[in-house]
Amino acid sequence: VAGGATTAAKKITTQKGKATITIPSIAAGKSETVDIPSESDMAIRKIIVSVANKVSNIQITVDKLPDKPATVTQEITGKVYHYIEIKTNITDSNVNQTIMRFEVNKTWITDNNVNKSDIALFRYTDKWNKLQTSEISDVNQTVLYEAISPGLSIFAIGVGETPTVPATEQQPT
Secondary structure (H helix, E strand, O other): OHHHOOOOOOEEEEEOOEEEEEEEEEOOOOEEEEEOOHHHOOOEEEEEEEEOOOEEEEEEEEEEEOOOOOOOOOOOEEEEEEEEEEEEOOOHHHEEEEEEEEEEEHHHHHHOOOOHHHOEEEEEOOOEEEOOEEEEEEEOOEEEEEEEEOOOOEEEEEEEEOOOOOOOOOOOO
């Protein structure tokens, strides 16, 4: 490489129930993939952030929450596997989309008598929104899912409905 330029690498530090991610920069229209090790004891395994505009000095904190945060005033009807808060200094306007992969333990699926195909990622902004979620794999003790979000905030992994779900498709009467 001419000029001996070095690029700073992304950094991930984890402790039980928490991951702190630092990404030096992401070019406009590009994405960065962050793998979160299983020792972090949280469902989120991977975050892929795609940005519209160049962003620098990105800080992302992923926290597994013991239950629904007090700032969330709306309940999800159904069962919640985990609440997760993902804080970042990137504004939603700079994010094209965020893809998140997460695992759900099969024991929880069985114990709560839920259908694995009903599990989804919900994002809270001013209300809960059920995100497009698909199953990626079903191996050993966990089922791996992928969901697409327009940004980062508070999330819930679970089954159920949000109190006011807009109809995605109108059936002719």
